[in-house]
Amino acid sequence: MGICKCIAKSAQTPSALSLEFTSYKDAYEGNGGNLRDYKLEDPPLGQGAFGTVWKAVHIASGQLRAIKQINRLKANEDEYQQIINEVNILRSLDHPNIIKIFDYFEENDHLYIVTELCTGGELFDKIIQSNYFSEKEAALAMKQILSALNYCHQSKIVHRDIKPENLLYDHEGEDSQLKIIDFGTSLKYGNQKLQEKIGTVYYMAPELIDERYDEKCDIWSAGVVLFILLCGSPPFDGETDDQIVKRIQQGNIYFEQQQWKSVSNEAKDLIMQLLNKNPKKRLSANKALLHPWIQKYTSEELEAPELKNVLNNMKHFRTSQKVQEAAFLYIVKQFISKEEKQELQRFFKFLDKNGDGVLTKQELLEGYKKVISQSEAELQVEQIMKQVDKNESGLIDYSEFVAATINKQKLLQQDILEQAFKAIDNDNNGAITVEELKHMFGAGNKIPSETWTKLMEEVDKNGDGVLSLQEFKEMMLKLQID
Numbered sequence: 001m002g003i004c005k006c007i008a009k010s011a012q013t014p015s016a017l018s019l020e021f022t023s024y025k026d027a028y029e030g031n032g033g034n035l036r037d038y039k040l041e042d043p044p045l046g047q048g049a050f051g052t053v054w055k056a057v058h059i060a061s062g063q064l065r066a067i068k069q070i071n072r073l074k075a076n077e078d079e080y081q082q083i084i085n086e087v088n089i090l091r092s093l094d095h096p097n098i099i100k101i102f103d104y105f106e107e108n109d110h111l112y113i114v115t116e117l118c119t120g121g122e123l124f125d126k127i128i129q130s131n132y133f134s135e136k137e138a139a140l141a142m143k144q145i146l147s148a149l150n151y152c153h154q155s156k157i158v159h160r161d162i163k164p165e166n167l168l169y170d171h172e173g174e175d176s177q178l179k180i181i182d183f184g185t186s187l188k189y190g191n192q193k194l195q196e197k198i199g200t201v202y203y204m205a206p207e208l209i210d211e212r213y214d215e216k217c218d219i220w221s222a223g224v225v226l227f228i229l230l231c232g233s234p235p236f237d238g239e240t241d242d243q244i245v246k247r248i249q250q251g252n253i254y255f256e257q258q259q260w261k262s263v264s265n266e267a268k269d270l271i272m273q274l275l276n277k278n279p280k281k282r283l284s285a286n287k288a289l290l291h292p293w294i295q296k297y298t299s300e301e302l303e304a305p306e307l308k309n310v311l312n313n314m315k316h317f318r319t320s321q322k323v324q325e326a327a328f329l330y331i332v333k334q335f336i337s338k339e340e341k342q343e344l345q346r347f348f349k350f351l352d353k354n355g356d357g358v359l360t361k362q363e364l365l366e367g368y369k370k371v372i373s374q375s376e377a378e379l380q381v382e383q384i385m386k387q388v389d390k391n392e393s394g395l396i397d398y399s400e401f402v403a404a405t406i407n408k409q410k411l412l413q414q415d416i417l418e419q420a421f422k423a424i425d426n427d428n429n430g431a432i433t434v435e436e437l438k439h440m441f442g443a444g445n446k447i448p449s450e451t452w453t454k455l456m457e458e459v460d461k462n463g464d465g466v467l468s469l470q471e472f473k474e475m476m477l478k479l480q481i482d
Contacts, residue, residue, distance in 0.1 A: 161186075
């Protein structure tokens with residue numbers, strides 16, 4: 001069972017100041033948190049064989065979280081390693097339609113994993129309530145699923161258990177976003193074929209049943225989900241698992257129910273291409289996102305003034321110090337509201353034309369050309385890639401985009417800076433030490449001690465070896481001036 005399921009039902013050593021965080025999502029990834037940073041709310045959201053899930057408040061920011069408390073003494077070594085594998089995979093992923101992990105830490109024989117709190121229920125529940133979706137509703141859901149899968153597959157990660165129960169809405173309401181959860185069966189893969197039979201039988205690809213498969217097994221599962229969204233029942237059914245497996249291997253797809261009479265040929269065409277028995281002929285997530293049916297129902301235009309405001313925030317974003325950079329990411333990650341993040345998701349997805357969960361230089365250029373001239377756009381994009389693309393990947397990750405486009409003036413208010421300082425100051429002595437810097441970066445002892453000394457010297461104006469609240473505020477408020 002994945003770490004998020006109950007909610008619903010090796011770094012290299014750097015040298016000098018080339019600090020080990022390869023992107024914004026890695027700047028504060030945990031191992032520095034404490035249970036005292038959160039207030040758990042009774043009763044628990046759920047309980048499993050060796051874990052309990054709580055709704056919790058992050059005390060410093062007031063934001064709601066979900067916390068999975070895992071008893072190490074009850075989990076055997078294999079189970080515990082599976083949980084750690086899921087944590088590591090989730091830490092490496094940065095996409096608006098994948099459950100976000102905020103923190104993880106160990107205390108008193110328990111592992112605590114802090115994630116987004118999704119309150120909108122499962123996609124499965126929505127299907128039960130409405131029997132089936134309209135084509136527009138189905139297309140909007142599928143675009144989010146395929147975008148997340150495209151991102152995973154580009155990162156060489158296969159999920160292996162895509163199904164409506166593992167797709168949560170982040171909140172109730174029409175603008176709610178789907179999140180893929182339960183990466184307990186996920187795996188980092190190479191060029192080799194995978195052989196472990198795993199997942200839920202209704203959604204298993206024929207090649208997975210034959211135990212020789214790759215990431216295209218996720219695409220088959222997505223095709224099954226789409227079929228269910230449009231008619232309310234699975235394409236391959238049976239009274240026993242053996243019957244279901246036999247029908248999957250036969251691969252015959254029928255559009256005979258009454259509901260299919262009003263479904264477009266374009267939707268049926270996409271289903272047939274997602275449920276192609278031959279994985280080599282089956283669409284990739286990237287190509288599925290470009291299918292005319294997806295494009296028809298999910299294309300969105302934004303007002304030029306709205307887009308210009310967001311892009312201007314990105315243009316003026318710059319950090320001058322590593323500590324400032326990491327502290328700002330901590331504030332963005334922990335203090336930004338779900339509503340603010342939701343608004344920025346709209347712009348990110350609008351710019352991300354191929355839906356792979358990252359922005360290329362060309363995609364950014366196309367966005368800028370909508371509000372300024374081509375020559376100005378080219379100059380600004382060059383500048384932005386240098387300032388925002390912190391891991392020098394040639395791409396802007398989702399968290400990099402959020403950090404660069406958020407309204408800094410609103411986020412860097414005195415009360416937020418004071419709360420952030422108190423959260424980083426673990427021992428509450430009124431100063432941030434080198435050890436607490438390590439926690440903020442989430443890098444532990446992987447960085448040489450002389451590196452931490454140099455980092456502190458960058459921001460420690462009075463030379464006393466620690467960062468005071470006043471020094472912290474001055475450092476952060478420079479972001480509004482630079």
